[in-house]
Amino acid sequence: MKLIDDFIKYYDPDYYQRQSQAIAEQIEDQLFRRGIKAIVTFRAKKKDRLRDKLIKRNADKHYYSKEDILEDVVDLAGVRVSLYFPSERDIIDEIITDIFNVEKKKIFPTEAHTPKHAKRFSGYWATHYRIRFSGEIREKQNRDIIAEIQVASVLMHAWSEVEHDLVYKPYSGNLSKEELSILDEINGMVLSGEIALERLQSAMAERTKRKSDITNKYELTNFLVSAFDKKHKNKIKIGDTSLLNNYLSTIKKLDTDQFIEFINDIDVSSKDSATDQLLNMLLFNYRVGLRTYFKNLGIAYHKISSCEAYILCWVKLENNVAELYFPEETERKKTAFDVLKIIQHQGRLTKGEMAALERSRKLRNDILHGVHIPSKKSLENSLSELMDLSQKVTSKFQSSSAPASS
Incomplete structure (x- = not known):
């Protein structure tokens, strides 16, 4: 004691x-x-x-x-x-x-x-x-x-608070059989209430789908959770929906039917989250609105044009690789692909060039996420390096015939 x-x-x-x-x-x-x-x-x-x-x-x-x-x-x-x-x-x-x-x-x-x-x-x-x-x-x-x-x-926490204090910390004495049965009955109501909450969430997602556009991040998260099927469930992280919502609100070109097509093309084997993959696919297909996107992230005004140029340069690199690697335009536009994986698989760059490309990819992700944004001068130097790398990648891919689609 x-x-x-x-x-x-x-x-x-x-x-x-x-x-x-x-x-x-x-x-x-x-x-x-x-x-x-x-x-x-x-x-x-x-x-x-x-x-x-x-x-x-x-x-x-x-x-x-x-x-x-x-x-x-x-x-x-x-x-x-x-x-x-x-x-x-x-x-x-x-x-x-x-x-x-x-x-x-x-x-x-x-x-x-x-x-x-x-x-x-x-x-x-x-x-x-x-x-x-x-x-x-x-x-x-x-x-x-x-x-x-x-x-x-919210329902389960409320019930557990009551049960815990009455059953496991019985300051007013042990409960009778009838009282315990009533608590059990309330638990059944709570479990039914959770089912009702899930149905409510699905109904809200259906309403979003019917009105054809997503107007805020809460609707977006709800829509993603409801749209994910067994293919995605517990196999991939959803990620930060605020970034995706930021870009969706910027381009204003995508209805929910089109958005579902992108969701269906998420690669569950990728290390990238679902929202990062969706953002990448949208950037690849639309390539607009980046200035507003970065402004909404709170990036300093004098850096925005450099950030935009860097991301567009990376998108151009992805497009060049995709044109050579994917013969069909429809497959090229809707497939979530990892450009680094493709380049590494082909073995056409030196170890030093691959390391530089991986550093560029990390900087690209940091810029899109609005974290660790370097100085304007450093961004310009990184852009110059990426442009050189992009030219090397493209020329080495063009030097031999493109592989069959895999």
């Missing part, structure tokens, strides 16, 4: 509150960028609740040090993500694994869990993540913080 009492004295709720807020803000930023509707809440464990938990867990864990407790109790800093639409769990999973170091992921319901009473319905549906901080960190000691992120629908 002395160890637990000492730990409670050592424990600083304000510090863990700041950490949970930092986690929540990073998640909220990504949710906003990707057009995901959700409620994000955060909290630090209260001292009285923590003490009760430690006493109960110590009976099995037998803590010997403060470090034992810190490794065992993962929710001193806690964040809860309550989704409007349950089918967007995969996108949240993508966000969390991208920006944090996930040490453990637990999906509920689990077969290992034994409920305290017989249930007709399956209970709690959610995903819990045990994470450590990664990326940009506000405080140095954040690196040693373990936190828990809980992801479920």
